[in-house]
Amino acid sequence: MEVLIMQPAFGEISVSDFFYRHRELAGFSNPSRATYMVIREAVENSLDACEEAGILPNIKVSLSYTGDELCHLRVEDNGPGVPPSEVPFAFGKFLYGSKFGVRQSRGVFGLGITMALLYSQVTSGRPARIIVSNGGDIFEVKLRIDIEKNMPLVEGKKRLANMEEWHGSIVELYFKGDYPRAEKRIMEYFKLTSIASPHAEIAFTDPAGDQHLFRRSVEKAPKQPVETLPHPHGVDAEMLRRLLKRSEGKSLLSFMVKSFQRVGYATARKFLESAGFSPHQPTSTLTNDDVLELLDAMRKYSFPPPDARCLSPIGEDALRDAIMRIFEPEFVAVCERPPSVYLGHPFIVEVAVAYGCKGIEGEIVLYRFANRVPLIYDAHSDVSMNVLRRFNWGSYLHVRPQATAVFTHICSTRIPFKTAGKECIADPPEVEREIELALKECCRRLKTHLTGRVSVEERGRRFNAYKKYLPKIAQFASELAGRKNAPNVSLILERILEGKN
Amino acid sequence: MRDVLVKLEALGESICVQLENGELPFIDIPSRTTSNIIYDKAEGRFVLGEARTRRTTSNVKHLRAFTQTVWMAYMAKRLIEEGKSTTLRDLYYMAESYGVKFKDQQESDSIIADLEALLGVPREQLRIFPEERATVYGDLTIKYNVQGYEKTTLNLTASPDGVAIGPALAGAEFQNCGAERVIMVESGGMFTRLIEERAHEKFKALLIHTAGQAPRLARQFAYRLRRELGLPVYVFTDGDPWGAHIAMVVISGSANAAHVDSIVIPDAKWIGVLPTDIEEYKLPFEKFNEKDWKRLHDLMADPRYQSPFWREQLKRFEEEGRKSEQQALSIHGLSYVTEKYLPEKFA
Known part of the structure; x- marks a missing residue:
């Protein structure tokens, strides 16, 4: 009996290949949810671009059907426009953040718009069309992703004249979608985005041709969060190793101060001494165990709380x-x-x-x-x-x-x-x-x-009662006393109106 | 009358002064709640205790009642000054034209009682009277002293229906009296029977028809007859707890009016129908119903009923649970009451 043994093909796969195989992890699990995800990634890409440049975002979104299930999405913003040479990498390559700084941002994996491009390419077989301008000439790029290699493939590039000094970017994608089933959530998404980013104006034209306008209510772009160093409590072993590697040759003292926020020389010295490390020990001499010990000590030590300038609450x-x-x-x-x-x-x-x-x-x-x-x-x-x-x-x-x-x-x-x-x-x-x-x-x-509202009503009722009865009391009492003139009650009434009595 | 006017003026003045000082005025009224009604054994009647309730305009909930009280005082002043009188019901209706509305007559009656307590003056002195009137019949000549009748005299046998005891009669001067006793009669039927049987002659009596619980004017009238003419007062009612209590209010006054009621005739006598009479005169009777029992037990707990005579009467009621109306005496003939029953009572 012949036994056929399949040899599993172990090999490295690219980030893009990983997400191609596991796109449900990124939220692209079915046509309806994917419709929402594609729109969301494109809109957020635009919001980020505008905010980074300090521009009040004007975003136009339109979605239409070109086939039974094939949707066409066009998202236009008034951002600074990605330089044409960077378009392929900004849109067509999955990037891992190489930066060590931290700040609040919309995306988490650096997937963003690239994931939308990948889904589009996989379901429609058509390239994405990206149009950018910084106010000068307009560039149009047709882009695919080499999914296996995680590399952008430029299919066509055009240069157009810019008559109206337009700046920004336009993304056009075809993908397999299901708008009717996603409609409720998409509308909710726009409504809520308008709340979370009240400085943005968003116009959405749905497949039926109806335009929904979400106006801006804040005329100022939010303060950009400041990029800060990580907090000593916010790193793990891998992160710590990378930071150490980058600072080779420095002393531990200098490493602590330069790599982390809220750590000054005094704090670093105190911390290192309490952890049993010499402040002057070069980072390059740390063994693997030393690194773990350092991490453990960092977690246990009470550093000042993290800097919140890297955050941007709505307010x-x-x-x-x-x-x-x-x-x-x-x-x-x-x-x-x-x-x-x-x-x-x-x-x-x-x-x-x-x-x-x-x-x-x-x-x-x-x-x-x-x-x-x-x-x-x-x-x-x-x-x-x-x-x-x-x-x-x-x-x-x-x-x-x-x-x-x-x-x-x-x-x-x-x-x-x-x-x-x-x-x-x-x-x-x-x-x-x-x-x-x-x-x-x-x-x-x-x-x-709620109680204030009641008391306003009640104060009104109260005042009306006094307005009705006090003059009568004054009148009857003065006639009873045999006086010619009734006492003036207007001052008392005034005080009651002001809620002082 | 001067006293009352002074008191009313002082009330008005105190409110005016408070208002002028920018204060929300208040008045302290002797409390008429049960806990403040105390039985005064020496006086044989109910009096008010020391407790007072403050009616203050700083509490918006008192505002309306305060206005009503001041209005009522103002109306009383006008009635006295103009020599007019009015009824409880009149006042209830009149209030509306002054922008002082009462929910119902009960509310306006209660404000009048407050004013009585506040001034320590019964409403009759404020020229305010109830609707219901008692009537009197008998040999008494009175002289009115109300406007327009100053010279008019009247003998109270003038009408076979009796003469109504209104404010004019209650305040009239007694000129000539052929009567030697007063008989207060609960029911209209018995009152008419006694007149027809000429009881006023046989017993030399002034007959007062109370029509149930005696109105204050009737009690005041009887009180004057007792005090000014020395006539003994007898109370003749149905033979049940309700009848007993008509007699008791004549004797000891009413708890409801403890704040002003000084009209008591301690030596007035309940002559019947006594619970013992039912047996003795072989009167037809009815069994007590639930209300009768409840009333009886209320009376047994009442401090006014603690004398041996009253305790004995209530005990008999309790033992037998029987009641008889005054008219039950007619079972022995229309004249029985004047021929047999009353002569034995006065014997």
Whole structure:
């Protein structure tokens, strides 16, 4: 009997090949969800480009069908425009961040728009069309990805005259999609993006040709988060090894100061001595065990909390205005928590409770954001949902609020996503606690509003009663006393109106 | 009358001064709640304790009641000054034209009681009277002293239906009296029977029809007859706890009016129908119903019923659970009450 043994082909696969094989990990699991993902990646790519250049984003999105299942997406922004020479690599190659600095950003894996291109190419077989300009000539690039090699393949390049000093970029993609099934989520995505990025104006033309305009409510681009060094509590063994490698030849003291935030010479010296390392030991002499020992000591040592300048919260006012504009609630309570830390990663939690929203059915609806990106899928096991589920409204308000939307925004240099789909946040206790505290604070503010509203009504009723009866009392009393003139009660009434009596 | 006017003026002045000082005015009213109604054994009647309730305009919930009280005082002042009188019901209706509305007459009656307590003056002195009137019949000549009737005299046998005891009669001067006793009668039927049987002549009696619980004017009238003419007062009611209590209010005054009620006739006598009469005169009777039992037990707990005579009466009621109306005496003939029953009572 002949036995055929298949020899497994062990070999290296490229990043692009990995995501080609496992595209569900990046959220491209079916045509409906992929439609949402393609739009989302393209829009966020545009938002990032504009924000980095300090430009107020104007983004035009249009989606149409060219076949039964074949969609055509066009996303145009008014960003600075990627230099034409960099287009192939910016769009057509999966990049691993080579930088050691940290700051809040929308993407996590550096997949972004490239993943959308990959999905487009795989499902439509057609190249992406990228058009860019910095205000000068316009360049059009047709681009494919060599998936096996993770390399961009330029299929055609054109140079066009720019008559109107247009700048920005346009991405056009064909892909297999299912808009009808994704429509609800896509509309929700745009609505929420307009809240998380209220400085952006987004126009979306859907396959039926209807245009949905999401206006900007903030006329200022948000302050760009500052790129900072990692915090000593925020690195793992691999990261530490890489940092050490980069600083070869330096002393440990200098390494600590130059590689980490919140570590000055005094702190570094104290830390190294307490950990049993000589501050003057060159980093190159550290053994593998030394590195692990150093990491362990770093985790145990109490460094000052991480710098939060690398974070860009939406801000209480901007969040309130944006929610007011989109959901038209009766009242919004907003709370931005002070920066906090989990595992060395700084994060800020913002929570808003919008009471009496138009168009909300049912009692309480949760909307989640992470680093200004709305999270549409996988809400059920999200940390915010967990907090909300066991939150006792009764102890803050008299009743469970009706027609209420709860918004949670977590911004961090590293969002603790549960999955690579970036839709569901895990629940480190620190994050959970901050969400809960912010929610409680919102409830207190909402309660003040609700009781304030009652007391305004009541003050009015009270004043009316006095306005009606006090002059009568004065009149009857003066006739009873045999006086000619009734005492003047207008001063008393004034004080009552001002709520002083 | 001067006293009352002074008190009313002082009330108005104190409110005016508080308002002028920019304060929200208040008045302290003797509390009329049960816990503040105390039985004064020496006086044989209920009096109010020391507790006072503050009615203050700084509490928006008191605002309306405060206005009503001041309005009521103002109305009383006008009635006195203009020599007019009015009824509880009138006041309830009049309030509306002054922008002072009462929910119902009960509310306006209660404000009047507050004013009585506040001034320590019964409403009759404020020229405010109830609708219901008792009537009187018998040989008494009175002289009115109300406007327009200053010279008019009247003998109370003038009408076979009796003469209503209104404010004019209650305040009239007694000129000539042929009567030697007063009989207060609960029911209209018995009152008419006694007149027809000429009881006023046989017993030299003034007959007062109370029509149930005696109105304050009727009690005041009887009180004056007792005090000014020395006539003994007898109370003749149905033979049940309710009848007993009509007699008791004549004797000891009413708890509801503890704040002003000084009209007591301690030596007035309940002559019947006594519970023992039912057996003795072989009167047809009915068994007590639930309400009768409850009333009886209320009376047994009442401090006014603690004398041996009253304790004995209530005990008999309790033992037999029987009641008889005044008219039950007619079973022995229409004249029985004047021929047999009353002569034995006055014997």
